[in-house]
């Protein structure tokens with residue numbers, strides 16, 4: 209079942225509200241699927257996806273994160289992101305492509321790639337960052353959460369203003385416009401006992417980044 213946005217909020221138009229006070233747009237579509245449907249997607253993605261630790265440069269040293277990731281895209285390519293070479297795999301069929309189509313329909317936007325994150329428990333998060341590929345293009349980033357509810361925070365780069373929301377199983381949010389230019393975002397670690405969570409962030413990857421294309 210794929211339900212209309214924000215049926216659990218007071219207004220069916222709530223996803224049109226901007227949750228940021230300035231310099232960007234954050235829309236909350238609420239929980240867009242039934243719990244069981246979300247459970248099924250979670251199980252399939254956790255099992256089927258080629259998860260691997262993320263890499264990051266910390267004080268010039270390459271470190272591997274406990275959080276696992278994978279990039280999928282319309283065609284496979286390598287690229288440099290935050291000084292680290294990464295590789296996007298070509299979409300496989302199945303649940304990921306089904307979700308891509310549904311998110312495209314819901315948000316009225318096409319995406320050519322998706323970064324998936326797997327947080328095994330509350331000790332894993334992602335630090336403050338902006339999604340650099342969208343900074344120049346002002347592109348839309350749509351994020352679907354599956355699994356444990358986690359706190360998602362945004363911090364204004366100049367003023368330090370904070371906005372927080374808890375992302376629930378099956379919830380979709382969208383960041384648009386100048387959000388990446390002016391705001392950082394993070395998934396905060398927690399000492400509470402929480403289960404695993406998968407996030408899928410659908411993006412419009414700039415064509416010019418595909419300079420190190422390989423394969424066909």
Ligand SMILES: O=C(O)CCC(=O)C(=O)O
Nearest residue numbers: 323325334351395407409
């Ligand atoms: O897991 C999330 O909801 C956020 C992921 C994220 O910030 C990213 O992939 O850039």
